[in-house]
Amino acid sequence: MTSQPMTFADDEAVRDLRLQLRRMIDEHLPAAFHGAFVNGRQGQDMADAFCRRLAEENLLTMSWPRAFGGADASVWEQTALREEMWAHHEPRGAQYMGLNWVGPAIMRFGTPAQREAHLAAIANGDSTWCQGFSEPEAGSDLASLRLRARPTGEGEWRLDGQKIWTSYASLAQWCFLTARTDNSGSKHHGITVFLVPMDRAGVTVREIDSMLGPHHLNEVFFDDVAVARAEILGELHRGWDVIRFVLAHERIGIARYARSERILSLLAEYLPGDDDPEADALRAVHARLMVKARTARLMNYRAIASTTTAEVPGGVSTARLTTTLLDQEVAALALEILGEEGLYDDDLAPLEAWAEEAWRYARSATIASGTSEVQRLLIARAMTGEGAR
Amino acid sequence: MNRDWPADALAFEESVAASLRARGGIELTRACEADPSRRESELRPLIDSLGFAEIDFRAGEVEAAAAALGAKAAGQVVAPWPLVAQLAGATDGPGAVYLVDGAPRRAPHLDLVTGAVAVDLGDGSCRALEALGPVARMPLDPFGTPCRVGAVVDCPADAVAGHVVLSAFYVLGALETAIGLASAYSVERHQFGRAISSFGAVQWRLADLSGARSALAELAAFTLSRLIDGSATMADLWGLRLTMIEAAETVLADAHQVLGAIGLCEEHDVTVIDRHLQGVLRRPFGRAATNAALAERVAAEGFDLLYPVAPRAASAA
Numbered sequence: 001m002t003s004q005p006m007t008f009a010d011d012e013a014v015r016d017l018r019l020q021l022r023r024m025i026d027e028h029l030p031a032a033f034h035g036a037f038v039n040g041r042q043g044q045d046m047a048d049a050f051c052r053r054l055a056e057e058n059l060l061t062m063s064w065p066r067a068f069g070g071a072d073a074s075v076w077e078q079t080a081l082r083e084e085m086w087a088h089h090e091p092r093g094a095q096y097m098g099l100n101w102v103g104p105a106i107m108r109f110g111t112p113a114q115r116e117a118h119l120a121a122i123a124n125g126d127s128t129w130c131q132g133f134s135e136p137e138a139g140s141d142l143a144s145l146r147l148r149a150r151p152t153g154e155g156e157w158r159l160d161g162q163k164i165w166t167s168y169a170s171l172a173q174w175c176f177l178t179a180r181t182d183n184s185g186s187k188h189h190g191i192t193v194f195l196v197p198m199d200r201a202g203v204t205v206r207e208i209d210s211m212l213g214p215h216h217l218n219e220v221f222f223d224d225v226a227v228a229r230a231e232i233l234g235e236l237h238r239g240w241d242v243i244r245f246v247l248a249h250e251r252i253g254i255a256r257y258a259r260s261e262r263i264l265s266l267l268a269e270y271l272p273g274d275d276d277p278e279a280d281a282l283r284a285v286h287a288r289l290m291v292k293a294r295t296a297r298l299m300n301y302r303a304i305a306s307t308t309t310a311e312v313p314g315g316v317s318t319a320r321l322t323t324t325l326l327d328q329e330v331a332a333l334a335l336e337i338l339g340e341e342g343l344y345d346d347d348l349a350p351l352e353a354w355a356e357e358a359w360r361y362a363r364s365a366t367i368a369s370g371t372s373e374v375q376r377l378l379i380a381r382a383m384t385g386e387g388a389r
Numbered sequence: 390m391n392r393d394w395p396a397d398a399l400a401f402e403e404s405v406a407a408s409l410r411a412r413g414g415i416e417l418t419r420a421c422e423a424d425p426s427r428r429e430s431e432l433r434p435l436i437d438s439l440g441f442a443e444i445d446f447r448a449g450e451v452e453a454a455a456a457a458l459g460a461k462a463a464g465q466v467v468a469p470w471p472l473v474a475q476l477a478g479a480t481d482g483p484g485a486v487y488l489v490d491g492a493p494r495r496a497p498h499l500d501l502v503t504g505a506v507a508v509d510l511g512d513g514s515c516r517a518l519e520a521l522g523p524v525a526r527m528p529l530d531p532f533g534t535p536c537r538v539g540a541v542v543d544c545p546a547d548a549v550a551g552h553v554v555l556s557a558f559y560v561l562g563a564l565e566t567a568i569g570l571a572s573a574y575s576v577e578r579h580q581f582g583r584a585i586s587s588f589g590a591v592q593w594r595l596a597d598l599s600g601a602r603s604a605l606a607e608l609a610a611f612t613l614s615r616l617i618d619g620s621a622t623m624a625d626l627w628g629l630r631l632t633m634i635e636a637a638e639t640v641l642a643d644a645h646q647v648l649g650a651i652g653l654c655e656e657h658d659v660t661v662i663d664r665h666l667q668g669v670l671r672r673p674f675g676r677a678a679t680n681a682a683l684a685e686r687v688a689a690e691g692f693d694l695l696y697p698v699a700p701r702a703a704s705a706a
Contacts, residue, residue, distance in 0.1 A: 006450060006614045007391050076390055083695060258695055265696035280681070287684040290692050291608070291628035297695070298607035305392055314596075318603050321596065373589075379599050380592035383572045384584075 008298070014080045020057070021084040025091065028053055032352045035089040035213075044171060047093030051125030054092070061099060061123045068107050068115075069123050079304055083258035090254070094168035094215075098122040098129045101249040102176055106195075109234035109242055114195065118174070130198070132163045132177035132220060133243075139165075140374045142178075143187045143240065147222060149179040149194065157181070159194070159202070159225040169205045169218035172198050176246075177222075182237050191239035194227050201225070211360045256365060257296040257323045260330040263358060264290050266351055270337050282337055289330055296323045314382035317375040324365040324372060331355070331362035392610070398454035405439055405462035414466040415566075415658045418665065421469040422531045425524040428501060432470050446476060446551050446616075453617045456551075457558040457609070464562025467665040469532055471498035473559055474505070477552040479545050486548040487518055490673040495533035497668055500524060507538050508549055510673050510682075515544035529667045547616070553626040554616050556669055557609040557633045563662050564605065564640040568598045570659055571644040574651075585647070594643040601636040608632050622690045627683035634676045637666055 010018065028050055035043060054060040063078040064070025073081070090096055103122045106114055121127040138145040147161030159179055169175070175196045182190030196203070202225035208217040234242045264286065271286060272279045299319040306315050334355040335342040342355040349356070366372040380386075412435060413420070421427045436442075439459070446456040456476050463472050474485035484504030487496050490511050499505055499520040507518040517539035524532050572595055575586035585591045612629045615621035641663045645652045652659045674682075688701035 008611050008614050261694040262696045265694060265698050268698045283684040284680045287687045288631060288680055290694060290698065291632060294694060295604045295608045295632060298611050299603050302607055314599055318600050322600055322604065376593050376596035379596035380586065383595050383599055384576050384586045
């Protein structure tokens with residue numbers, strides 16, 4: 001019999017794309033760029049400018065279907081894009097959410113008017129979205145959300161309640177908001193998704209200072225906020241269908257392993273010399289984590305491939321769990337290798353003061369977008385046949 | 390990127406697994422441990438009939454994949470046969486390849502093979518390996534055969550690579566069996582009025598079992614592909630071996646915890662798997678030495694990532 005040879009290498013198109021992206025990053029972003037939100041407005045401006053450059057090269061929405069102005073990029077081209085962006089501090093800034101899942105959700109569930117209103121703005125890098133999912137009493141248990149949308153007749157609803165941990169809320173023009181419109185059935189029924197402008201009367205954002213840096217965590221309050229039927233995405237009370245689509249679209253998550261690989265590569269230059277008593281121990285950990293980083297990437301590739309081939313039970317959660325734990329181990333190693341210098345965020349700090357920011361951000365790796373506990377629960381359920389992934 | 394196994398290799402894996410199951414699976418392993426002569430009388434005809442002797446992992450992708458998946462199927466029942474050592478050998482070279490670190494006192498199943506060689510990972514030498522007597526059964530070394538090394542002989546350059554990669558698949562098979570037993574038991578076993586799989590602490594262990602298995606499965610397939618295309622470095626190989634050891638430590642320890650006392654009984658398959666794997670995990674050396682070897686090879690060769698690490702000498706220059 002004949003078969004295609006097994007290969008784990010990038011094909012030519014993916015290799016070329018990586019080179020193009022690295023060239024653009026090199027040309028358009030300063031070495032000290034640590035992400036759109038580390039340095040306030042200046043970082044956001046850089047991210048916006050970079051998004052426009054990507055749009056000019058038809059790379060910003062390359063994952064979108066051609067019918068919506070995308071490039072129908074292959075799953076591996078999309079993967080390479082995610083990897084290169086995350087390895088370089090996600091220079092698309094908050095817009096990655098609009099590109100990755102808000103846009104696709106509007107393509108899938110949106111009315112012609114909603115598509116008209118939002119898709120071009122996202123594709124041009126002109127609109128920033130935040131995700132209004134988590135609430136004080138609804139974190140991992142998303143379906144327990146309480147923010148209420150009250151019908152007033154006249155095809156209008158009034159929103160009352162609070163969202164929390166809402167990243168980029170103070171920067172966003174739009175909120176992809178989940179609200180409770182009906183309490184009569186199961187908790188998964190009666191949820192509705194609204195597309196709400198953040199400047200609407202009654203919306204208040206309060207930033208929460210955190211170790212992650214500015215703009216990462218916010219509270220958003222909705223006080224008698226008017227929303228119209230035309231702002232409902234999908235069907236009334238059927239928002240859980242939309243949420244499931246979004247979660248499936250976000251199933252792989254950000255390519256944290258790519259940043260881990262880049263940090264490990266950069267750290268190699270800082271490993272101690274032969275006469276240092278810590279040299280053997282640190283080199284051993286560094287080498288071990290490089291293997292783990294490679295393995296995490298392969299596990300993510302398996303999860304990505306499982307969208308088109310036989311599914312691996314719990315594979316997505318297994319990949320996420322491995323990747324997030326790796327993120328923390330690599331960040332810890334960076335501080336271990338750099339020592340006191342790794343704590344500093346000034347101009348003299350090694351690695352452009354990247355290590356301390358990576359370490360702070362890594363604290364959230366096993367919490368954001370599904371805690372490690374939830375991932376383990378999903379894996380165990382898949383193993384014992386007790387539920388979906 | 391194509392991550393699919395060749396159909397012929399998958400068919401071979403199923404054939405090996407079905408044949409071993411038909412002969413009793415791990416029960417046959419248990420019987421061979423009690424009476425090592427049954428390896429010769431019962432396993433040899435089976436191994437011969439499956440065609441392992443005709444498989445050459447150097448002969449291209451399909452045969453390399455068949456060797457790997459055949460080793461995995463054998464590992465599922467910790468088949469008491471020196472399959473990996475034989476597969477790492479060559480039709481026109483050594484009949485079996487053993488990896489050692491210094492002069493070994495014992496080598497598993499050496500009484501079953503002819504033309505065995507020992508590759509010393511310390512000095513790189515390859516020497517004839519000779520059995521000095523019958524198997525001397527010990528709990529953690531059930532088929533260890535007293536041995537000595539002899540004259541320096543030729544050895545194929547890729548024998549070490551083949552041995553390391555195929556061992557990883559053998560261990561992967563064994564771990565998959567242990568995971569299946571632990572997860573099935575977690576559903577069957579009820580305590581405090583419900584299946585123990587419903588307790589968070591047990592779910593945590595099940596998830597870690599799965600993660601360890603997936604890590605080893607993915608890295609083993611990747612490293613095999615590098616072995617096939619000739620790009621596997623020693624750093625790649627020691628990275629795989631380290632992952633194999635860590636996966637086995639996690640799976641065996643956590644499977645025992647899920648199974649509780651029943652898993653410690655000789656009549657339970659996890660006990661047999663656990664004991665029989667220890668030699669594979671310790672020879673030629675264990676976790677710490679493997680990690681040190683990995684670090685040494687990374688310094689010498691670099692390591693291929695999305696952002697590759699250069700060899701230390703080159704990066705320092």
